[in-house]
Amino acid sequence: MSDSTHDDHDTKPTGLKRWLFTTNHKDIGTLYLVTSLIMFFVGGSMAMMIRLELFQPGLQFIDPQFFNSLVTVHALVMVFGAVMPAFVGLANWMIPMMIGAPDMALPRLNNWSFWLLPFAFTLLILTFFLPGGAPAGGWTLYPPLVLQTGDSFPFLVFAVHLLGASSIMGAINIIVTIMNMRAPGMTLMKMPMFVWTWLITAYLLIAVMPVLAGAVTMLLTDRFFGTSFFNAAGGGDPVLFQHVFWFFGHPEVYIMILPSFGVISQIVPAFSRKPLFGFSSMVYATASIAFLSFIVWAHHMFTTGMPIAGQLYFMLGTMLIAIPTGVKIFNWLATMWKGELTFETPMLFAIGFILMFAIGGFSGLMMAIVPVDYQYHDTYFIVAHFHYTLVPGSVFALMGAAYYWLPKWTGYYYNEKIGQWHFWTSAVFVNVLFFPQHFLGLAGMPRRIPDYPTQFADFNMVSSIGGFLFGASQLLFVWAVISSVKGKQKAPAKAWEGAEGLEWTLPSPAPYHSFNTPPKVD
Amino acid sequence: MFIKLCKPLAFTTILMVLTIILVPEAQAAWELDMPRGVSTLSEEIFGLHRLILIICTIICIGLFAFVFYTFATCRKSQGVKAAKFSHSTRAEIIWTIIPTLIVIGMAIPSARGIIKIEDTSGAEMSILVTGNQWKWSYDYLNEDKFFFSSLDKASYEASRRDSGIDPTTVDHYLRNVNNAMVVPVDTKIRLLLTSNDVIHAWWVPELYVKKDANPGFINEVWFEAIKTGIFRGQCAELCGRGHGFMPIVVVVETQERYEQWLAGDLKWDSTAQQLVPTNQNPTSTDTLAAL
Numbered sequence: 001m002s003d004s005t006h007d008d009h010d011t012k013p014t015g016l017k018r019w020l021f022t023t024n025h026k027d028i029g030t031l032y033l034v035t036s037l038i039m040f041f042v043g044g045s046m047a048m049m050i051r052l053e054l055f056q057p058g059l060q061f062i063d064p065q066f067f068n069s070l071v072t073v074h075a076l077v078m079v080f081g082a083v084m085p086a087f088v089g090l091a092n093w094m095i096p097m098m099i100g101a102p103d104m105a106l107p108r109l110n111n112w113s114f115w116l117l118p119f120a121f122t123l124l125i126l127t128f129f130l131p132g133g134a135p136a137g138g139w140t141l142y143p144p145l146v147l148q149t150g151d152s153f154p155f156l157v158f159a160v161h162l163l164g165a166s167s168i169m170g171a172i173n174i175i176v177t178i179m180n181m182r183a184p185g186m187t188l189m190k191m192p193m194f195v196w197t198w199l200i201t202a203y204l205l206i207a208v209m210p211v212l213a214g215a216v217t218m219l220l221t222d223r224f225f226g227t228s229f230f231n232a233a234g235g236g237d238p239v240l241f242q243h244v245f246w247f248f249g250h251p252e253v254y255i256m257i258l259p260s261f262g263v264i265s266q267i268v269p270a271f272s273r274k275p276l277f278g279f280s281s282m283v284y285a286t287a288s289i290a291f292l293s294f295i296v297w298a299h300h301m302f303t304t305g306m307p308i309a310g311q312l313y314f315m316l317g318t319m320l321i322a323i324p325t326g327v328k329i330f331n332w333l334a335t336m337w338k339g340e341l342t343f344e345t346p347m348l349f350a351i352g353f354i355l356m357f358a359i360g361g362f363s364g365l366m367m368a369i370v371p372v373d374y375q376y377h378d379t380y381f382i383v384a385h386f387h388y389t390l391v392p393g394s395v396f397a398l399m400g401a402a403y404y405w406l407p408k409w410t411g412y413y414y415n416e417k418i419g420q421w422h423f424w425t426s427a428v429f430v431n432v433l434f435f436p437q438h439f440l441g442l443a444g445m446p447r448r449i450p451d452y453p454t455q456f457a458d459f460n461m462v463s464s465i466g467g468f469l470f471g472a473s474q475l476l477f478v479w480a481v482i483s484s485v486k487g488k489q490k491a492p493a494k495a496w497e498g499a500e501g502l503e504w505t506l507p508s509p510a511p512y513h514s515f516n517t518p519p520k521v522d
Numbered sequence: 523m524f525i526k527l528c529k530p531l532a533f534t535t536i537l538m539v540l541t542i543i544l545v546p547e548a549q550a551a552w553e554l555d556m557p558r559g560v561s562t563l564s565e566e567i568f569g570l571h572r573l574i575l576i577i578c579t580i581i582c583i584g585l586f587a588f589v590f591y592t593f594a595t596c597r598k599s600q601g602v603k604a605a606k607f608s609h610s611t612r613a614e615i616i617w618t619i620i621p622t623l624i625v626i627g628m629a630i631p632s633a634r635g636i637i638k639i640e641d642t643s644g645a646e647m648s649i650l651v652t653g654n655q656w657k658w659s660y661d662y663l664n665e666d667k668f669f670f671s672s673l674d675k676a677s678y679e680a681s682r683r684d685s686g687i688d689p690t691t692v693d694h695y696l697r698n699v700n701n702a703m704v705v706p707v708d709t710k711i712r713l714l715l716t717s718n719d720v721i722h723a724w725w726v727p728e729l730y731v732k733k734d735a736n737p738g739f740i741n742e743v744w745f746e747a748i749k750t751g752i753f754r755g756q757c758a759e760l761c762g763r764g765h766g767f768m769p770i771v772v773v774v775e776t777q778e779r780y781e782q783w784l785a786g787d788l789k790w791d792s793t794a795q796q797l798v799p800t801n802q803n804p805t806s807t808d809t810l811a812a813l
Contacts, residue, residue, distance in 0.1 A: 057689040057696075059681060065763045138760045144737060145720040145762055232738020238721060239736060273598070275608040303723060303758075304734045305741040308640050312633055319625045323618060330617045333588060338605035340598040351589070358585055362578035369628060371635030372571040374732050375556055378723060378758040443553035444727040446758045449766030451681055453697045453756075454690050458552055 012512060020115075023107030024512060025092045030409075031114050032089030033402075037478075039081030039121065040395075044471055046074035051467035054460050059451050067450035068136035073124065075139030079256065080163045081121055083390065086398045087259040088113075088170045091198050094405065095174060097503035097510060098192045100183025100519045105176040113169035120162035127152030138448060140249070141216065143230040143241050147223050154224075157216045164209040171205035174198055183502070185521035189283070192501050193276060196283050197262030200290045204251045204258070207294070212248040215241060239304050246297035254293040257389060258286060260357075260397030261328055264350050266501070267404050268332050271347035272339030273498035278331045285324035285331075292321050302370050303377050311370050318368035325361055329354060344496070345419030345480075349400030352392055352427045360388030363438065378448075381441025387434045392427070399426070399477060406480075407495035411509035412487020418480045425473035432466025557728045560749040560774070563638060564730040570631055577624065642744045645712035649703070653715075653722030653735040653757070656764030660703050663714075665784060673767050674698040674792040681767060693795065697754040702771040702790040704797065706780040707750050715741040720762060726755035726772055734759055747774040752795065773797060 012018055012027075022028060050070050053061050062070070092110065096103055104110050127134040132150010135141075141156075149156065178199050182191070191199075218241070221227040228234020230241045261282075269276045276282065296317040298310060306314075332354050341347070363385040367373045376382060399422070407413050436459040441447075445456045452460065494504040502519055503510070558568050596602055650661040657672035673681075677696050680687035689695045705711050715724055715735040724743075725732040733743040747753075755770040773790065775783065779797060782788045788797040 058685075058687075059683045063683070063763075064766065068760065068763065068765070136762070142721060142760075145760065148720070148762065232736075237739070239739070272596075273604040274606070277607075278609050278614055281609075281614050303732055304736065305739070308636060311636050311640075315632060315636070316629055319629060322625055323621050326621045327614070327618060329585070330613075333585075333592070334610075334613065336589070336592050337596065338602075338607075339592075339596050340602055340604040341593065341596050342598045355586060355589060358582060362582055366571075366574050366578060369570060369574055369632045369635075371567045371632055371639055372574065374639070375567070375571070375727065375730065377732060378725075439552075439554050442556045444557070444755070446725070446756060446766075448760045449756075451689075451696060451766050454692075454695050455553065457690070 021111070023103075023111050025096050025104045025107070025110065025514075026409075026510065026512065028104075028110050028114050029089045029092030029094075032085045032092060032117075035114075035117060036082050036084075036086035036089060037481075039077050039085070040474070042125070043074050043077035043082055044474065046070045046077065048468065048471050050074065051464040053450055054452070055464040056461065057452055057454050057457050062450070064450045065133060065136055068138075068448065069128065069134035071448050072135050072138055073128070076124060076135075076159075077121070078390075079139065079252070080160075081117075083256045083394050083398070084167065085117060087198075087201075087256070087394075088167075090194075090259065090263070090398070090401055090405075091170075091174050093409065094503060095177055095195055095198060096181070097408075097506060097514045098195050098501055099178065099181060099186055100502050100515045100521065101177060101181035102513045102515050104173050105181055106173045109169050110173050113166045113173065116162045116166040116169075120159045120166065123155045123159040123162070127155045130155070140242075140245060141219065142245075143219060143222065143238050146219060147230075154220065157220045160216045161213055164213045167205050168209050171202035171209075174202040175206075178202075183515070183518040183521050189280065190521060192262075193265035193279070193282060194259070194262035197258045197265070197286055200286050201255050201258045204255050204290055204293065208248040208251045208255075211244060212252075215244040215248065218244075239301070242301050242304060243298065246300045247294075249300065250297040251290070251293040253386075253389070254289060256394050257357075258290065260353065260394045261286060263397045263401040263404075264332060264353055267346045267350040267400050268335050268354075270404070270496050270499040271342055271344060271350070272336045274335060274339040275500075276331070277334035277337075278327075281327055282331055285327040288324040289321060292317060292324070296321065299368060299373075302373050315368055315370045319365065322361070322365050322368075329358055329361075340498075342497075344403075345414075345416065345423055346400045346404035346496075348420070348423040348427075349396045349403065352423065353396040353400065356388055356392030356396070356427075356430070360385055360390075360393055363388065376441065378446055379441035380437040380445045380447055383447050384434050384437035384441060387437070391434065392430050396426070399423075402477075402481070404496070405503075406484040407491035408503060408506075408508050408510055410484045410487055411491055411507075412484050413489045413491050413495070414480045414487075415483035418476055418483060422473060422476035422480055425476065426470060429466045429470035429473055433463055433470050434466070436460075436463045436466075559728050559730045560747050560751065560753065561729050561731070562746045562748055563635075564728070566638070567635060567730050570635055573631070574628060577628070642712050642742045645710045645744055647705075647709065648712045648714060649705075650714045650716070651703075651724055651735065653717040653719075653724070653761065653768075655719050655762050656757070656768040658703075658722075658724070658757075658768060658770060660701075662784070667784060669701045671699045671701045671703065671771070673769060674700050676793075677769075678767070693793075694754065696767065697756065697769045697771070698792055698795075699769055699771045699790075700792055702752075702773045702792075704773045704775055704780055704783045704790070705747065706777045707747050707774050709777070710744060710746045712742060712744045715743065721759050722757050722761045722768070723759035724755075724770060725758040726753050726770055728753040729755075729772065732758055747772075750774045750776060 130151045135149045135156045137146035218229040222229055228236040230236045230238045265276055298314045299318045367376050403419055440456055440459050491508040493507050648663040652659045657670050659670045661668045676692050677698055680689050680692045715733050717735040717737040722735040729745045731743055731745050733741050753772045757768040789800050791798045
């Protein structure tokens with residue numbers, strides 16, 4: 001195909017049709033990102049209701065069953081609706097530009113994998129209005145409890161199936177694009193770190209999403225077709241589900257964090273004006289984390305009753321993860337060391353990520369120690385741990401990525417002042433919100449309870465206040481995004497002084513098709 | 523810029539400290555750490571917890587200090603020029619090996635701990651603990667003692683929505699039961715855990731015991747209390763609507779009083795919070811049907 005016919009593709013349909021039928025990686029990336037922002041606020045409003053009920057001891061506002069539904073759907077929405085699609089959106093926007101390709105390899109598949117999401121979330125959110133209410137067994141869907149869900153049970157299962165199918169297709173697309181569409185001269189070890197981490201993440205997705213699909217299908221047949229996979233009375237075992245679920249679930253948490261590592265590895269060198277330290281060890285560390293993630297799943301299940309050998313093995317495996325994760329953090333610090341640092345919003349979020357993800361990592365290491373994990377397990381200590389890795393972890397990385405690439409996406413800088421305010425309010429309140437939860441957990445407050453003994457009242461109130469303020473600060477992000485879309489200050493092709501990579505060779509905003517002629521990489 | 527970075531951090535700390543001081547219920551416990559516990563293993567496990575907490579805190583402080591030192595010395599506004607180095611094999615080997623050694627150092631005492639926790643041999647008595655939605659039942663094996671233990675009436679009434687009762691006026695709100703589990707002190711007790719419906723988890727922080735109660739299977743766990751007293755916990759695995767409302771109360775008594783309780787001469791009084799003689803007029807209005 002000649003270049004002139006390609007140029008014709010730049011005339012895109014307008015209105016609803018453009019978005020419904022789009023096969024363009026940038027349009028689909030935008031759809032993913034906007035959807036995930038909406039789901040972030042949907043899941044966030046559920047979190048606000050949870051913190052409101054926990055503001056004081058006693059039941060003030062909501063029924064315990066509805067509380068359990070909120071806990072369950074908040075997690076599902078945040079994991080599958082906010083964090084994962086946001087990273088897929090980033091992958092869609094950035095991978096073709098970063099490897100010098102015109103678009104994703106499989107554009108129609110790309111369209112389909114996005115458009116499954118709205119249907120999946122309609123099914124999921126609809127369950128709040130069905131008899132018996134929304135699923136209330138926790139996002140981990142443990143039987144037999146989840147089998148007590150009312151009419152919404154099949155909705156839950158099919159929503160998970162759709163989300164899984166969407167993720168698998170997205171992952172296939174990313175692998176095929178990276179493997180086949182790199183510009184001439186871009187060898188694997190020359191790929192930007194973000195592309196590397198997504199390549200590894202995509203393999204994780206393909207490996208584990210079918211496992212989740214299998215697990216929920218077994219739940220479905222247990223409920224409706226008389227099988228007894230998880231029912232001891234029929235020869236099954238409820239703990240089997242936990243093994244299958246966490247075989248998916250543990251790689252899943254890395255699916256949510258590895259692309260963040262990639263984002264941070266792009267931002268930190270750019271604002272340190274210095275190349276990423278230890279590129280190849282970063283790649284190997286990411287690959288080791290991904291490999292280890294498959295063989296440590298039962299550390300989520302130490303209290304279920306496990307042979308000593310199993311406990312020892314899963315403890316040691318889990319502790320090993322600290323080593324490659326440490327390597328990554330040390331490499332980022334070495335990148336900043338003796339650099340030429342400036343602190344624009346993306347860099348602030350990246351630094352916030354490194355410091356607070358480290359806190360989440362250390363509490364994770366503590367939980368690997370089985371004898372003490374017996375005390376931490378299923379308490380607010382765990383809640384604090386995974387929120388530290390996911391909120392100032394993944395979410396901060398996503399915010400940093402958005403601020404970093406917004407000038408490339410829209411062609412205009414965001415309002416830096418709003419960005420700075422957004423960072424500082426988020427960074428302060430996220431700690432007011434989650435740090436006291438460590439104390440609550442250690443003092444003995446179990447997770448997933450709508451009401452608590454009065455000795456936990458004070459820290460819960462502090463945590464709730466932090467929660468409301470953190471939630472409110474996220475509105476600043478919307479303001480910052482709008483300020484970039486409606487922008488005043490035009491961004492040049494290379495929007496940041498120290499930014500490196502092919503995406504910064506394209507004009508801002510990036511053209512509809514990224515590279516019609518592949519760039520040459522030496 | 524560095525000053526600019528420090529201010530909000532100081533602000534966070536001050537805000538947290540101020541909230542701790544100023545929130546009205548300042549007299550209530552601001553518990554920051556795990557209870558030290560009263561079982562034969564608790565001292566060791568608590569020590570392990572403190573050890574790893576201290577190691578992690580020290581590394582974390584070092585990490586933060588390094589980052590802020592970098593900020594203090596490597597800012598563009600100071601006119602520094604970026605160095606060009608991008609790898610150092612020696613540094614990378616060092617920061618792989620040191621964490622490996624720390625991890626191995628922590629794994630050894632942990633492994634010892636696991637082996638002790640799992641050793642249920644030599645138990646002097648066994649109790650079958652069964653989780654139900656949403657109460658526990660206790661069956662003293664080889665004794666004629668079986669009872670259900672559910673949330674006490676005062677907590678139950680205060681926990682209902684629009685009850686108008688302030689939970690802070692209820693003694694041991696949500697941590698009190700109508701029938702407490704009574705065990706003798708200095709005795710190795712084996713618990714057999716199972717469930718009649720969904721998965722529950724039996725947890726008493728001060729006894730350092732937490733284990734799932736799985737329907738159709740039996741889990742084993744043991745403890746030996748070294749002190750008499752009343753120790754409270756609650757279900758730790760999401761088990762439905764009443765998950766937050768199935769507390770556990772363990773009364774550790776002398777062998778003599780335990781035997782009196784077993785014989786029915788003493789009984790748990792949830793209002794008085796102690797074992798009282800059975801023939802005394804009851805002060806509690808609790809019934810099994812409280813829930």
